[in-house]
Amino acid sequence: WISDASVVCVKPTAENRITLSPIQTGKGTLLAVVPLSATRALVMESRHPVGMDSKLPTSGVLVYIVDTRVESAKGPIKVLGEFTNQTMSDVLLGVGEYLEASGWVVSVTRNEVWGNEFAIFP
Secondary structure (H helix, E strand, C coil), rough: CCCCHHHHEEECCEEEEEECCCCHCCCCCCCEEEEECCCCEEEEEEECCCHCCCCCCCCCCEEEEEEECCCCCHEEEEEEECCCCCCCHCCCCCCEEEEEEECCEEEEEEEECCCCCCCCEE
């Protein structure tokens, strides 16, 4: 449901700056993907309180690992971050927040109505 043109593949350079549109808009760059292996990837998306996420109290960057070796029913997607209230808003990264995962650091630099900007580097 997301076209190839809406996905940016992150290159292993010193630092990448990426701007994502809210995934709910279906327009612009919607996903950033870091290939970790032939079957694993680190994925980032911008989530905002619109559409199916209209009840979110905030917006931010969602970070997760996809492992295609894991069967669908067994959880091939692992959301990263600390769940305190067991809601997605717990794990959305806001401006100034960062997360380290699989040798990469994701750091959010802007949170606007049009989307999120973040830096990602090894």
